[in-house]
Amino acid sequence: MIQFQQVSKRYPGGFDAVKNLSFEIQTGELVFLAGHSGAGKSTLLKLIAGIEKPSSGAVLVNNQNVSRLGRKALPYVRRHLGLIFQDHKILYDRSVYDNVRLPLDIVGFDGREVKRRVLAALDKVGLSGKEKLNPVALSGGEQQRLCIARAVVHRPAILLADEPTANLDRDYAHDILELFKSFHQVGVTLVISAHDETLMADYGRRILRLKHGEFTA
Amino acid sequence: MIQFQQVSKRYPGGFDAVKNLSFEIQTGELVFLAGHSGAGKSTLLKLIAGIEKPSSGAVLVNNQNVSRLGRKALPYVRRHLGLIFQDHKILYDRSVYDNVRLPLDIVGFDGREVKRRVLAALDKVGLSGKEKLNPVALSGGEQQRLCIARAVVHRPAILLADEPTANLDRDYAHDILELFKSFHQVGVTLVISAHDETLMADYGRRILRLKHGEFTA
Amino acid sequence: MKHWIRLNALALQRTVAAMVRHPLNHGLNLLVIAIAAAFPFGFYLLLSSVAAVTAQLPVEPQISVFLKPAAGSAEIGGIKELLAQDERVANARFVAKDEALKDLQAKVGSDDLLAGLTENPLPDAFLVTTRSDASAAALDALKTELAGRPGVDEVQLDSAWAQRLERLLALGRGLLEVIVVLLAVALALITGNAIRMQILTRRDEIEVAKLIGATDAFIRRPFMYAAAVQGLIGGLLACGIVVTALYWLNPAVTELASAYGQRFALHLPGPLEIGAVCLVTTLLNLVGAWLAVWRHLRRFF
Amino acid sequence: MKHWIRLNALALQRTVAAMVRHPLNHGLNLLVIAIAAAFPFGFYLLLSSVAAVTAQLPVEPQISVFLKPAAGSAEIGGIKELLAQDERVANARFVAKDEALKDLQAKVGSDDLLAGLTENPLPDAFLVTTRSDASAAALDALKTELAGRPGVDEVQLDSAWAQRLERLLALGRGLLEVIVVLLAVALALITGNAIRMQILTRRDEIEVAKLIGATDAFIRRPFMYAAAVQGLIGGLLACGIVVTALYWLNPAVTELASAYGQRFALHLPGPLEIGAVCLVTTLLNLVGAWLAVWRHLRRFF
């Protein structure tokens, strides 16, 4: 599903965030991404989504070389992804409901289907009843759950989550990880970054450990 | 230093985020604020900074009733505070250096002093050498440390930190808490919210535990 | 196809909703666009009104043939026949001296100075309009020929009047060009600015949409609709301003013109002209929007 | 105080730096402001040029006294004396018939139609300008009195010409008012928009600054400087546009006027007028900026 072939990423300043990484993630796998702050976790996820282009090597998603795709083709690849950003990227000029419906609008779902899916997604993350609020009225943790709802509402084949539990207390974090597990069980491929290894340990899945842009054992 | 007198906060939607809280924080205290997501931690910190006004009761900072201060007076109170926001509020249109200097510009420090203080603050949070970068070039954890640098650069008497370690791995989190401890030692009053109680336990200070807007034992 | 229509309907619906939600900001923008469009349009109408009047005036070189007071009807008839046959002549008109006096009075503006005249001092004359393609040499030959006829007192080749009018109109057209260029630039910039402002207020939305799989067309669509609506309403408002101004000006202009013995009023714009103005403002807006969105989208993958 | 100066110097310095950093955006804004300001200014100069010419023309009611061809020098002298003494008369000028013919020829534009004249058909005349404060009844009495004098053929009370000119000028002034109002509105909106756009690009900065203790004055300062600089440069550019346009128009206008026997050129703006334009654009910009910042700041505590 996702394949890195000797991928390096050097940012404009000259800093190598990711160094010569090669690995493969199978369809339906659940992979954790661990590492210290600045290890390159976000960079790796951005490379998968085509938000950053590798300086060398190739990133394949569904056997398509993401880094080679043009402006026209890239959006259609991204529609198969669900992205949870570390900095949330919530839109504060519209309601919770309208934030979550965005991926459906882009694809062009019709009205009734949109409503059904959005409410279902909000329910899954424990935000039902808050759909009419403005996101500023949500607490930090609620905002993080809103991001998760937006990432899963269009039922993506791949879910990339960048520190989805950073702002959540342990109970909620476990709820969210259980939710991710349920996605895993219906065949979604998941890559989840987190700095809290204790959470990952509880789930005992494959863990990719990054240190200064390289894998450690 | 900080005094809550039967403070309640009802948000426009009718939700009571904080219910009838009374407590006092002495000058030079280090207080942790714990509680589940949505418990009212951020609301409590915003009430101290005058960003939200209480629906009833009084919030006193330095014996001034913050909720009664007008547009003219409030800025001068805020200059004694250092604020770390849960959503960072970093400015992406300027360098790391210019982000950190903002509080000094507002007060009107002169050039050399500005430079000295900014570099010292960046050094304290482990960002020296990155001052010329744009904040987008920082990882999530680095951005969080940038926020801390901005909050302490003007040496506030009170530091209000909303989940300052959410995006940090354990090692960095401890470094930051050590930094806060050093502020505590020079007499700064600190209120730090966090959902990770294990961190607080390590430091064994006073902990205010919130649950649905009320204190629990 | 159905999907594409739904996407477009949604975009249009949101555009209108946004306008209704922020009536002040959008209204002010529309007003600026309308004002910028009203000026060249109004000036164009003014010029075309004047041009319509001057079209009735001779623009081709004219020859005045003044007859001797003693010229009899036989001589006059001879000249008339000659002029009717000559291929260099487009049109010849006999102006009796009474008619000439009336013309002169109208030209001078009132009967002030001529009131002292006891008898008509003007001669009978032929006013000959030559073909506009006749060469200067041919006209000179015609002049000499006419001067030799019996009963003719003097022949004048007169193209000064025509030249002056031409110059005046050319000046007006030059001015129109300057105004049109200046205000077209201003209009493009203003509409571009309005769209840039909308982009700024929605830059987060654009970024997120791009990141989660929106095509450039999807992002561009609402801005294009906003621009089209803005251009159309702006154009209509511009026409409204112009029509109001003309209604307000016309009585004064008519009165003034009639004082000079002219029947003249400024044209009101016809549906074709209104359509053209709306088309131009809409197109300018669309171009501005396209450029603004393009400039913004370039930054993202 | 020193502190205040430092804050202001910093704000100004950043304003200029921002302009230099985004020359295109700021340049385009300046151009729009300049164009909007250039129109009323140019039209005002045009009108004041015309007004200067018309000031030389008689605006007071005029009486024309046409003499009989047979009137002798004694009779003429008598009338002259009478007119010199009459207190209703501001000025009386004797126009010999040769002079009158020359005037008429100049008015008609060329010697076309008059060329056929064998002798001067015009009478001698007095052109009498009355005091502008004389009542209509007094003028009528004067007219009757003059008509009774020996040697006088006809007396005409003529204020039509003056009225017409007055009307033309009034029309021009009315038009100027409309243009000034329209473009002042446009200018205020455009500058307000420019500032609103700057606010939008810096809304995050404003929010953060407000949260960490900036006063409203601190936040407003850079926008006010930007507005002032923008207004000043916009005003200067507007003057530049107008001067260029006048330089370009003036030869044609002069040539045209001289063809009609008039000496006339459009005034170039003086330093005082340029200063006034810059002052107005700067003030308008400052007001627009103040309003835009105020509207934005209201949202925050």
Ligand SMILES: Nc1ncnc2c1ncn2[C@@H]1O[C@H](COP(=O)(O)OP(=O)(O)OP(=O)(O)O)[C@@H](O)[C@H]1O
């Ligand atoms: N756009 C950029 N330009 C330059 N350097 C960058 C850019 N983005 C990231 N970096 C650098 O690359 C390194 C890795 O960044 P990345 O965001 O991948 O870290 P991370 O593992 O996600 O850390 P965190 O846990 O703090 O989010 C960091 O040191 C950062 O400074």
Ligand SMILES: Nc1ncnc2c1ncn2[C@@H]1O[C@H](COP(=O)(O)OP(=O)(O)OP(=O)(O)O)[C@@H](O)[C@H]1O
């Ligand atoms: N502006 C607002 N309008 C309406 N409701 C609000 C507003 N801000 C917060 N709330 C509500 O108040 C409750 C408490 O919010 P608060 O941000 O204080 O929680 P928190 O303890 O900081 O949670 P977290 O750990 O998730 O950040 C939440 O349920 C939230 O929905």
Ligand SMILES: [Mg+2]
């Ligand atoms: Mg990261």
Ligand SMILES: [Mg+2]
């Ligand atoms: Mg919070």
